[in-house]
Amino acid sequence: MKNIKNKVLTSGFLNIGSLDTYVRVANSFPMLTEKQEKSLLNKLFFRNDIEAVKLLILSHLRFVIYIAKNYSGYGLPKADLIQEGNIGLMKAIRRFNINFNVRLVSFAVHWIKSEIHEYVLRNWRIVKVATTKSQRKLFFNLRKKKRLGWFNTDEINIVATQLGVTQREVQEMESRMSTQDITLDYLPNDVNCDYVSNRNLMPTIYLEDKKSNFALDIEQNNWERHATHKLSDALLILDERSQQIIKRRWLYQDHNKITLQSLARDYGISAERVRQLEKNAMKKLKLAIEA
Known part of the structure; x- marks a missing residue:
């Protein structure tokens, strides 16, 4: 155990830049005995x-690192696979029960694989290829069984029986795994990519939104701001009671809009008098806004 502590202090483990160096340093840490663990x-x-x-x-x-190497065939960065596996390892250590009659690695292997599985499913395709438990099971098992060409009916039946899923689910997952992501952009002429000839390249496509008119929207927004400022300034020419009548009648939310009778009770006047004040205030506001 003392050797491990010395390795941490002398290896500069946290400053490792390349993956090869990381693997070499990681493998240099000695394995623990059962007693040390x-x-x-x-x-x-x-x-x-x-x-x-x-x-x-x-x-x-x-x-x-050993487990992550088994997933190198998915075309994902090995460093990312190892990193996800490390997360699984840390989760396993936190969840391990000391009363388990097994070594930590036997318990941790399931957590390490689980985190790597999640990473693979999230990143193998642009659209997640498997979401249900049956689809996840099919995805990783078909990757092991897959060969050139499609499964025939007998092979589909065998796979479905072995994995406890329906034949339709096997066919659907096989179809998903046989497709490839297609780039929608032309690559620069000076880029030398060996895989270009095997992919369908399409020009960049821009979809026109015929319902949108940016110029009209900007003009409308500017007009609304202008009208709001004009109305605010016009309200200042009214007396306080007239301002309150206009605001409570027309400028508050609909569910708070007050009636003439309610205003009449609040101000101790008749509803007809409130209507007259409102009418006169509206005339003054119109003249001030149009000026």
Whole structure:
């Protein structure tokens, strides 16, 4: 265990730049004996020792790298696969029960694979290729069984029986996995890509929104702001009571719009008098706005 601590201090592990260097340093950390592992787990669970967590992680990085290599056929960056596996390892350490009669790596392998699976499903295609439990099972199993050409009826039946899914689900997943993402942009002439000839390239397509008129929208917004300012200035020429009548009758939200009778009760005047005040105020506002 002391050797692991020395490695952390002398390797500059946190400053590693290349993947090869990372793998080399990760493999240089010695594996723990069962006794050492139990000691570190006890420190973690009974004392919440962060140093113990660090040593547990470092001593198991080699296993994450080994598992991540099995997913290299998906065309995803190996560094990202390892990183996702490391997240799974850390989750496993936090969830491991010291009463389990197994080594940590036996428990962690499922968490490591789970995180890598999620990463693969999110990034293998632009659109997520599998969402349900059956689709996820099919995706990873068909990747192992897949060969050139499509499955025949007998092979579909065998796969469906082995995985406990329907034949239709097998056919649908096979179809999804046989498609490829297509770029919609032309590549520059000076870019040398070997895979270009195998892909369908399409010109960039711009869809016209015929319902939108930016000039009209901007003009409308400017007019609304102008009208709002004019109305605000015009209200200032009214006396306070007239202002309140106009605001409560016309400028508040519809569900708060007050009646002539309510205003009459509030001001102690007749509803007809409120109507007259409102009419006179509206005339003054019209003249002020049109001026």
